[in-house]
Structure formats: structure tokens, C-alpha cells
Amino acid sequence: MIIIFSEAFDMSTDEVCDWLAYYGEPFVRINGNDFSDESFSYSLVYENGKPEVYFNMKGKTIHHTDISYVWFRRDEMVSEPKSFRNITDRKLRNKVSEHALRELTRTKDYFYATMLHLPHLGNHLKKEVNKFTALFCAAKNGLKIPETILSNDQAQQQAFLDSHASIIKSIKDTDFFTTGTDVTFISYTATVDKDEVGKNVFPNLIQQKIDKEVEIRIFFAKGKCYPMAIFSQLDSKTSVDFRRYNYKKPNRYVPYKLPLHIETALIKTMQELDLDTGSIDLIKATDGSFYFLEVNPVGQFGMTSKPCNYYIEKDIAQLLTLK
Amino acid sequence: MKTFFKLFACCIPVRGYSRSVIYDVQRNAFEYIPNVFFELLQECRQLSKEEMQQHYSAEDFEGILKFLDYLAEHEYGFWTRCPEEFPDLDLQWDYPGNISNAILEYHTGQSNYNLEQVLNDLAQLGCRYVQLRIFGEGSLQLLESIATMTAGSAIKVMDIMMPYWQSLDWESIFALMRQHHRIIPFSVYDYPQDCLYPEQIKDDNFLSSRVNITTESFAAGNVKEESKEANFTVNTDFFCEAVTYNTGLNRKVCIDITGAIKNHISHEAVFGNASVDGLSEVVSQLSFQAKWKINNDKIERCKDCEYRFMCMDNSDIEYREDGIYKKQDCGYNPYTQTWDAQKTAAIL
Incomplete structure (x- = not known):
């Protein structure tokens, strides 16, 4: 049984689930907000020095020994439990609600932490990397940084x-x-x-x-790099930040092949940052050198997979089915 | 250092008999180029600008540069000193299901197959898109039961066509559509000329994109998705599928009003009947899938056509002694670059 922790609206999760269904692999998708939903029950039991995890989703009970792989795709904020709506005192309700959300958020984290003992991809306890830690680490491994x-x-x-x-x-x-x-x-x-x-x-x-020749976005999962070049410098609107999309004439997104020494340095950097997945941003400068900018541990991969025809969704589904 | 001209991986040149086309699969557009420039672009994969300058006369080289600069200026390609860093697009194509789309014809008075069973089987097969063409009597009850059958199903889109019926009540239909987002679009044909068009559709973004009304009639069995310029599709998914598969037939199943299971409604070959045979068994037969991989590259005339990876055609396929042909030729002649108005009209 594969467990996927995600959020309600995430196309990439939907697509990976489609592949898993096609392969006939049993999986359960748990969205972050399910932790405040009555239809999802969960227990974390610590007895005799051993943790046990139980989930019950739509009548299906899952014990942690049934779980072959956990994918921490994206976390989702919990929302106020429905029963709190009956509290008429507005101020009290807000206060109770805030407290409850903190308690629920931490509850999720305890489950996530316990499940890190199982084979997994991603880590919800590491949704963000300190920008400076990442820069220092990349520099140490031989990458240029601005x-x-x-x-x-x-x-x-x-x-x-x-x-x-x-x-x-x-x-x-x-x-x-x-x-x-x-x-x-x-x-x-x-x-x-x-x-x-x-x-x-x-x-x-x-x-x-950095005067760039191209921007490079790399999706990384378990040692494999999926690099994409973004020709954002062709367009004055996107030349500094490609997120200032030009919808009429989208930037060119094409597959890219990293020089081996850059790929090796990136893999080492990810290892040292203890990240098994993430989206890495690089710049290839006009002088031919590569600059590391940052890494996002829960980056989107659909925007790399589709234009480069990488079928990352299919690869991830296959990764999750590894026994 | 040598400079090379590279097309962006998403700009793919395709050679036709009398001219070539650059498919821009990212921006969903295409541009014609003469065949001699197609050959030149192949050469650019090996030869640098400097080598071309030596190879060609000054006059030819000037023309070549003009063309390549035009392509760079229009963002079909770029000059680079590191061509090895920009690989071609991997043209792999796959789909998480044995069937991706289906057309069902169902006659309320004559069809004997179990619609619910078929819809469940399709969902099991990974089918995400179903077009359901209802004949006989349309009714709200029928629409409601289809909505119930597919609630929670893996089918993501139910494109439903129904004939007009006397007591048709738009408010109930709208309410149902708001509850069941899978029904998109809902089309009513045979709509009486004098009947009032529901005004609320116009100002409602949700409904206006989901409801079609036509006064035209619609007959079972004879619908073909015609190949004409307006139907051309230029995108990565379509291109990659077309390079290996017949985009009009691949992973498609159709059931006509008699329950006959076919590759397409307009075809003669029948592979089983939905009232007695299991759909999964029928579509997994090799014979059912035999035409999926007969793509335009393998078909006479189509293989010479510059549009072969953007055109969608459900025509049946004929195996003759001298090659494979489409039973129904389309209106375009790739040898003369002309459209036969009569043939195109016959298809419509």
C-alpha cells in the first residue's frame, strides 16, 4: 500500500494517482486537511517502545506494516473542525480555533515524523531550506553562487x-x-x-x-535530474524573473543536458542538504559558468514534465511501487 | 569557437512531399518552409556556421543566414556554442489507461446493452472522456441516472447529446449540471425553431461553456471527425502520439446503438457486442488494437503530407497489395498543396 500525503487540488498528484491506478497498485491519498475531517480516523500508538500507526480512510483500515512507500508530495493547512461552528462567542471561537489548528498541525507532524521510518520520497518536516544554508552548501560543492x-x-x-x-x-x-x-x-x-x-x-x-544565457530549472528525485532550459532572456518582460509570465508569447521551455560536473555537484549538494527531491534553480551565464540560485523541496514538477515531455508523473509512480 | 544553429526542441520540422512545416508544439502554431530549408536544418545539426560558410558560395551562405536569422528572430531557434546541451524532445507517448476515450450511441427504445455496466467498464479501463449520443426519447430521468452512474467515477468528462423532449425543463438540468461537473458539455439537438432559448445561459460563464443547443438533427452511425484545417492540433501530446499511433483510433472504443463494439462508429468491423461480451476482453484483443499503430507515416498519401502529425482522422484503413490506404481520402492533396472543396464538403 502506497500512502500519498498531498493537498486537495494538485494536478501532479492526480496524475501520479492515475498511473498507480493503471498499474493496479493500491494507494491511499491523504490530503493535509483530512486530519480535521471526521471521515478520516488516525492513531499513533507508542507502546513497548514501538510506534504503531493506524489510518482508516473510507472504511479501509491501514496499519503501518501495510505501507510499502510514503510520498510526501505537498502538505496542506488544516481548517477549523466543523463542530467549532456551534461556538457562538466569536472571540472565544477564534481563540479556540487558533489553538486547535496549532494542535492539529503538530498532530500531522508527529505522524509525518513517525512515517519517515518507512521508505519515502520527500519530507513534510522539511518543506523549506534556509536559503543561505543552500548557498553555502552549493558553493562548498564547487558550484558558483552569486x-x-x-x-x-x-x-x-x-x-x-x-x-x-x-x-x-x-x-x-x-x-x-x-x-x-x-x-x-x-x-x-x-x-x-x-x-x-x-x-x-x-x-x-x-x-x-548574472548575465544569463539561459535559466535552468531542475526537478530532482532520488538522484535523478530532470533539467529544463528556460529562454527567459529573449523577452524583456521575463528577463529578470520568468514568473512575470508573458501569456501571449510564453518563454521557450526545452529539455536540457547538464554538464556532468554540474550534475555531480548538484547531487552532492542535495545529499548534504538531506533532500531526496526538490526543484533547483540555476543560471547559465553568458561566460559559460553555472550559478546555483536556490532549491525548493516541494517544487512543482508539472511545469518541467510537460514541456520537456519527461513523463515525470509516470516515473514517480514507478518509484513509489519499488519494493 | 564554433557557433551552431539549433531549433528549440519544441519546434520540430516535418518534411512533406512538396513543402515542409515547422511544428511549434509549445505555442500551438506552425510555419511552412521550403523542403530545401528542411534539408538545411538537418545539416545544421552537424555543421557549424563557420563550416557552412566554407561549404557554400557567398551568395548561398547569405541566403542561409537570412533564413536562420529569421528563425531566430521569430523564436523557432537560436545560435549557440554548446549544441550538445540542448537535446531533442523525447517523443515518447503513453497514457495511464487501456482506453482513453469512447463514443457510445444509445437508443432508448432499441439499445439492449447495459449502459451502467459499460460506463463502469470504461472507468476500469482508465477512460477519462466519454461522448454519449442519445437517440430515441430524451428525458431528465435519463440524464439523472447517467449522472448517478458516473458519480465518483474515473471518467472525468461526460459529453452528452440528447434529442429535444416535450417537457424539457432547463432549470432542473442546470441544477443537475451544477451538481455533476462531469457533464460537459450537455448538448440538445432537434431543438424546435420556435422554442425559447434559455436566456440565463448567456450571462452565466459556467453554463455558457457547458450547454449547446442546436435545431439540427443528428443521425446515428454516420459521424466522422473530419480532417480539415480548422481541426489541426499542434501540441506536444498530440505530436508524440501521432509519431507512433493513429490519433483518430488509438485507445478509442465505440459502441453503436446495436451494441456493436468498434474502433469507430463509422467503421464496418465489429469486435463484439456490449450486450453479451465484456468490454475489457474485447478491447484487449490484438485484433481490436491492430489499427492503433497504423499512423499516418504508414499510410499512402498521408505519409507524404506535411500535416500528418497534426491531423486527426477516424477513417477506416484498407490493406491493399501496394500499401495501406485510408478508406476515405481527405480533401487535401499533399502533392499539389490544394484542398478539394467537394471532397471536404462530402466529409462534412
Whole structure:
């Protein structure tokens, strides 16, 4: 029995499930929010020094010894249990609800932690990697990284900008901001000039701007790399951040073959970061060198699989059926 | 350092008898090129710009550069010093199911096969798309029972066509469609000229994309997905399937109103009857799948056509002494690059 921890709306999970059904492999998909749903029951029992895990989904009982593989695809936030709606005191309800969500979130984590003893792909206890840890690790393994500064000091930042043409990016992740009814702002990576740096207000993450030949996105799973080149520099709109999609004329996404020494360095980096899967961003500079930018442990792979015709969904289904 | 011209992996040149086409499977478009430039693009896989300059006269080289720069400018390709880093698209094709799509004709008064059983079998086979063509009496009850049969099914899309019926009540149908998202689209044919068109469809995005109404009649047994320019499909999935399979027949099953199980409704060959035979057994027979791999590359005339990996055609296939032919030629002549208006019209 294969267990898939995912979220309700995820095309990649749906597709992997289609392949598993086709192969006749029994699997159960548990979405994060199922942990607050009455129709899903679960127990983690610690007796005689040994943990036991039980799930019951749609009348089917699963004991951890029935589980051959666990895929931690994507975690999902739990929502307020339905019974809480009966609490009439608004303030009390909010407080109780917040507490309950924290308790439920931790409950999930305990299950996830226990299930790491089983053969697995991904890890919900490691949904994010510290950007600097990743950069240091990549550099240690022989990959180039852009010159970087994280600072709230105006003078330091200006000195950095004096010596490097630079970009500014989010410190943790991108976000959407909506004002009024229909205006949305997205925080994306952009070029930055010296006169744009404010006086000791909020920290900025600034990196040397690399003149790129191509951007490279690599989906990685269990030692295998699926690299894709993104020709974002052809379009001025996407040349700094390809997420500023040009819907009329999408960037060229094509299969890519990494030079062996780069692939080896990436595999070592992932090993040292203790990641068995993730999406890695690289830049190939116009001078031919490769720069490591970052890694996302729960990155999407559909956007790599489809344009490159890699059938990653099928490969993952086969990976999960390994005994 | 040598410079090479590379087409993007998603821009694939296909040679026809009298001209070639670059399929842009990512942007769903195509562009004609003369065959001599198809040959040139093959040469570019081996020869660098510098080598071509030596190889060709100054005048020819200038023309070549003009063409390649045109392709680069229109983002079909690029110049690179590292061609080995940009592999071709892997043209593999697969589908998680033995059947991917089905057409069922069902006559409420005459068909003897068990519709529910067939729909369950299709779901088991991995079929995600079913077109159900109802003949005889349409009714809300029938629509409701189809919705119940497929609730929770692996079938993702139920494309249902029904004849108009006297007591047709749109409100109940809309309510049902809002509950069962699999029904898409729901089409009513034989709609009376004087009957009121339900106004609420127009302002409703959900309904307007899901409801079709036509005053035209619709006959069983004689529907063919015609090949004409408007039906061309240029994308990765279709291209890769077409390179190995017959896109009009591969992983398809059809059942006509008598229950006859066929490759396509318009074909004569019958492989079993849904009222007595198990669908899974029938479609797994080698004879049932024999035409799945007869793609356009193996068919006379089609194999010379520059559109062969973008056209969808359900025509039956004939094995003659001198080769394999389509029973029904399409209206396009790849030798003269002309469309035969009469033939195209006959198909329509």
C-alpha cells in the first residue's frame, strides 16, 4: 500500500494517482486537511517502545506494516473542525480555533515524523531550506553562487551596489497583495539601483545580477535530474524573473543536458542538504559558468514534465511501487 | 569557437512531399518552409556556421543566414556554442489507461446493452472522456441516472447529446449540471425553431461553456471527425502520439446503438457486442488494437503530407497489395498543396 500525503487540488498528484491506478497498485491519498475531517480516523500508538500507526480512510483500515512507500508530495493547512461552528462567542471561537489548528498541525507532524521510518520520497518536516544554508552548501560543492548581501544597512548595501549590478529578491518567498477590488501586486525579483536603497529600514536581500544565457530549472528525485532550459532572456518582460509570465508569447521551455560536473555537484549538494527531491534553480551565464540560485523541496514538477515531455508523473509512480 | 544553429526542441520540422512545416508544439502554431530549408536544418545539426560558410558560395551562405536569422528572430531557434546541451524532445507517448476515450450511441427504445455496466467498464479501463449520443426519447430521468452512474467515477468528462423532449425543463438540468461537473458539455439537438432559448445561459460563464443547443438533427452511425484545417492540433501530446499511433483510433472504443463494439462508429468491423461480451476482453484483443499503430507515416498519401502529425482522422484503413490506404481520402492533396472543396464538403 502506497500512502500519498498531498493537498486537495494538485494536478501532479492526480496524475501520479492515475498511473498507480493503471498499474493496479493500491494507494491511499491523504490530503493535509483530512486530519480535521471526521471521515478520516488516525492513531499513533507508542507502546513497548514501538510506534504503531493506524489510518482508516473510507472504511479501509491501514496499519503501518501495510505501507510499502510514503510520498510526501505537498502538505496542506488544516481548517477549523466543523463542530467549532456551534461556538457562538466569536472571540472565544477564534481563540479556540487558533489553538486547535496549532494542535492539529503538530498532530500531522508527529505522524509525518513517525512515517519517515518507512521508505519515502520527500519530507513534510522539511518543506523549506534556509536559503543561505543552500548557498553555502552549493558553493562548498564547487558550484558558483552569486555575490550576495542581506542587510538593513544603507551604506553597506550601497557599497555592494557600487561593485555589482544587482537584483533584489524576496528573503523568504513571494506573495500577492491586493488593494481595493482588482489590483494585485506580486513581489517578484527585480533589478535595483543604488538610489533605491532606503535608510536602515527593512532588510534587503540583494544579489549580483548574472548575465544569463539561459535559466535552468531542475526537478530532482532520488538522484535523478530532470533539467529544463528556460529562454527567459529573449523577452524583456521575463528577463529578470520568468514568473512575470508573458501569456501571449510564453518563454521557450526545452529539455536540457547538464554538464556532468554540474550534475555531480548538484547531487552532492542535495545529499548534504538531506533532500531526496526538490526543484533547483540555476543560471547559465553568458561566460559559460553555472550559478546555483536556490532549491525548493516541494517544487512543482508539472511545469518541467510537460514541456520537456519527461513523463515525470509516470516515473514517480514507478518509484513509489519499488519494493 | 564554433557557433551552431539549433531549433528549440519544441519546434520540430516535418518534411512533406512538396513543402515542409515547422511544428511549434509549445505555442500551438506552425510555419511552412521550403523542403530545401528542411534539408538545411538537418545539416545544421552537424555543421557549424563557420563550416557552412566554407561549404557554400557567398551568395548561398547569405541566403542561409537570412533564413536562420529569421528563425531566430521569430523564436523557432537560436545560435549557440554548446549544441550538445540542448537535446531533442523525447517523443515518447503513453497514457495511464487501456482506453482513453469512447463514443457510445444509445437508443432508448432499441439499445439492449447495459449502459451502467459499460460506463463502469470504461472507468476500469482508465477512460477519462466519454461522448454519449442519445437517440430515441430524451428525458431528465435519463440524464439523472447517467449522472448517478458516473458519480465518483474515473471518467472525468461526460459529453452528452440528447434529442429535444416535450417537457424539457432547463432549470432542473442546470441544477443537475451544477451538481455533476462531469457533464460537459450537455448538448440538445432537434431543438424546435420556435422554442425559447434559455436566456440565463448567456450571462452565466459556467453554463455558457457547458450547454449547446442546436435545431439540427443528428443521425446515428454516420459521424466522422473530419480532417480539415480548422481541426489541426499542434501540441506536444498530440505530436508524440501521432509519431507512433493513429490519433483518430488509438485507445478509442465505440459502441453503436446495436451494441456493436468498434474502433469507430463509422467503421464496418465489429469486435463484439456490449450486450453479451465484456468490454475489457474485447478491447484487449490484438485484433481490436491492430489499427492503433497504423499512423499516418504508414499510410499512402498521408505519409507524404506535411500535416500528418497534426491531423486527426477516424477513417477506416484498407490493406491493399501496394500499401495501406485510408478508406476515405481527405480533401487535401499533399502533392499539389490544394484542398478539394467537394471532397471536404462530402466529409462534412
